Amino acid sequence: MTEISKPLFSARLASSALLLTAAFAGGNVWAQNAGAGAQRTANVVQLSAQGTVEVRQDWMTATLSATKDGRDAATVQSQLQKVVEAAMSTLRADAKNGEMELSTGNFSISPRYGSSGKVEGWQGQAEIVLQGRDFVRITQAAAKVQDMTLANMGFGLSREAREKVEGEAQSKAIENFRQRATAISKSFGFAGYSLREVSVNGSGGTVRPMPRPRMMGMAKASMSDAAPLAVEADRAEVTVSVGGSIQMQ
Template sequence: MSVLRLPSSLLLACLGAAILLPAHAQGVLPVPQNVVQLSASGVVEVPQDFLSLTLSTTREAPDAATVQTQLKAAVDAALAEARKAAQPGQMEVRSGAFSLYPRHNKEGRISTWQGTAEIVLEGRDFGRISSTAGRVSALTVSQVAFSLSREERARVEAQAQTMAITQFKAKAGDIARGFGFSDYSLREVSVMADEGGMPRPRAMAMQAKGAYADSAPVPVEAGKSTVTVTVSGGVQLR
């Protein structure tokens, strides 16, 4: 088998050309210079405008079929009463969790069956929801949760995002001038949103229902949500 041998002068020329190639042609990226990483946030606090109120009931009997029948009857009656006041966007009515499980005696045998069923009232009309919950006598309040509606969250998030972008640009300009540069260009950026609220304790909601007559509205009080949008990224000083 023949072997091709290059003249020594040609081989040295090839090696020299490889050495003289620019860094990017050899697959090595140049190290970024004058790049600064920074972040800025926009924060908006608004009243919570969406209420989710859960009503539940528990039944117990020697057999599972009896418990299931009792729960179904209670939920059907509660849904029928709640739907009388339902209104799209203001108060929606839906069924919630449904669970059925055995209870065991000391010998490990099933003694009785117990089950829990829920319905959920949710929407933006707090008065309608609370008064409807007071009229549902078969179930009691087990949970109250406040939040922002989709529409309000979108509005507030856009407002906070505008604030964050404005602050990011101002901070980038200040940093550029502080280091003796006249301007900057954006390299990469990320935008993240977060909502913090004030949840209502479950125990408080249950006590509130028991302190009033069954037909009285369930007292509810919304808190506030803080929507934070953070803009972070890198800028090239120039």
């Protein structure tokens, strides 16, 4: 049997003692970390709040449309081009940045099939889009256009109005979130809270038109044969949402 020298045996005992000490220390650190993690996840509440501002829509979009039908596509295209060019020439005099902006819209030509399934002719459609803040200017200008009809009309918010209203709605949403967080913390017997994470829905907000019955009986009438339409924009609600989590303290 090989004898183990006392110095070597003592060194091995000391090494084992160090390993045991390190193991206990590691266990204590793990326990402390686990306890800290439990504290960080305890008393956490998820909540959300909204801020809403009502505003009158200040941006109008009107679409004028013309349709043509013919035996060949080239003829239909030429006819539509002439109508659009004449209309644009008439409208440019009233165009003004922000008040009435002018652009061409959809331009399409498609075959017209007969009962036998063969192409019997061609039909096309062209559009001009008028949009801006000056509703009177837009409707009066549209009424001057020959050979086109008012196909669609709608209202919305200009970029400037949207940014302003979204800022107000966001402030309301944040304040509502803070009030809810305070009320919930107090309801559970805590003195206050700390904010863990939060998200703000500020990418355009949500614009919801206010319901109002309205008649657009002249929408398909020839604009050149009718007086300018009397229009009024609806009101809209702009909503911004705030959501996140708090830790009650």
